[in-house]
Amino acid sequence: MFSEQKRFIAGAVCPKCAAMDKVVAYSKADKDYRECVACGFIDELLVGPSAPAPDTRINKSERRDAAVAEPVKFVGFGEEK
Numbered sequence: 001m002f003s004e005q006k007r008f009i010a011g012a013v014c015p016k017c018a019a020m021d022k023v024v025a026y027s028k029a030d031k032d033y034r035e036c037v038a039c040g041f042i043d044e045l046l047v048g049p050s051a052p053a054p055d056t057r058i059n060k061s062e063r064r065d066a067a068v069a070e071p072v073k074f075v076g077f078g079e080e081k
């Protein structure tokens, strides 16, 4: 999340006009936007549930542990159904 105040993103390149250091980022109504001050390009930044990168490793190890620790339980559960 960004603040409502527009801030330049250092090194960012506008995807429309390719101007560098002309893209500002800001937050509005709980959404993040980037805007090019050179050409007026505005893009909504999709963050949150669609970016689960930091949790991937944790989820993987948790699923792995469950599969190793409870193979019998899973078989029994399936037979009951």
Ligand SMILES: [Zn+2]
Residues within 6 Å of the ligand: 014, 015, 016, 017, 018, 019, 022, 036, 037, 038, 039, 040, 041
């Ligand atoms: Zn631009």
